[in-house]
Amino acid sequence: MPVHSVASLTAFLAAGSFLAGLLGSLTGLGGGVVLIPMMTLLFGIDIRYAIGASLVSVIATSSGAASAYVREGYTNVRLGMILEVATSVGAIAGAAIAVYANTRFIGLLFGAVLLQSAWSAFQGAHEEFETHPPVKRLAMYLRLDGTYPVNGREKRYYVQSFPSGFALMGVAGLLSGLLGIGSGAMKVIAMDRIMKIPFKVSTTTSNFMIGVTAAASAGVYLARGYIEPGLAMPVMLGVLAGSMTGARILTRASTPLLRRVFGIVIAFLAAQMIYSGIMGKL
């Protein structure tokens, strides 16, 4: 591992994070997931510092993107807020466990999450189910059903299986707190596959929730000294600039080839992460 001065490490981290943010935003897979392997495997940074830097970057990118999506009217704010109860509890628990878990376990778990993310890169965004779903009493009482714009017209949708979705959100929060990632992929699964919410509403509402989920565990990380300003500065600014550039290049990301290439990169990182975890090199 080459020895870096503050200047060269800052430059390399900023460039790498920019690339991660750019690819994450173009492919819709999120950049956070490659940040931690980049820092640990490429720069030999302790995984706890990597987790801290990644977590604050996740808050920056998700809040930046959410500010645009909320305005467009896709985000279901009420649903997001009520699910944030589950993700926050999960995130605080996850961060508390992370402090006691050994880095080998964290590395292996991270590898598994990366594999899932790589797999999802090869699954295309599927079309919405166009049946007449039943109106659920709980969802109606909580006023979770909503509308979203389709070709200039508002289309209704009805939230299904709210309790199962809520429970899975708790797991997503737990992973976010344990690993310092946004766990957007799992949030989308909970909404789109389980609660049968339209894909675009699921992804934007997931993104809306990521900042709150990450903020819930950020306090624990801060107090534990995981958030190192010298590392968080280039990573946060790099990812933010990268994801904003990505959003500008392509507003409607439908780039199957790019997704596949990024998916292969993620799968490779997953293998590396699991190998390093088993060998105890993290």
Place this chain on the structure above:
Amino acid sequence: MQRTPHLESELSTVLRFGVILAAIVVALGGAIYLARHAFDVPDYASFHAEVADLRSVAGIFRGLATFSGRGLIQFGLLLLIATPIVRVALAGFVFLRNKDWLYVTVACVVLSLLLFGLVTGK
């Protein structure tokens, strides 16, 4: 959907403002840090928890007076962490204005969880 009036645009403004402000403060702190320490060789390969003043909300505020680059970066990151928290508080306030008591309660629960995480994190 019965949309809550003004909710979306107000939340959007808070999120955008918070992120921009945090990024500016972090960049400023980064410039000071680089100007002073560009050729230091830090050791990040082994974990040694951050000094106490960069680990607590009160400590970060105290450190502002010294105008250190690292302290300023950490303050910017604190602003960033505060952004979603302010967003939840604002949503709660908008629900309150609309007398939507159920969601006022939800916002309060989320807000107390976030503050719990920030204050008791140990």
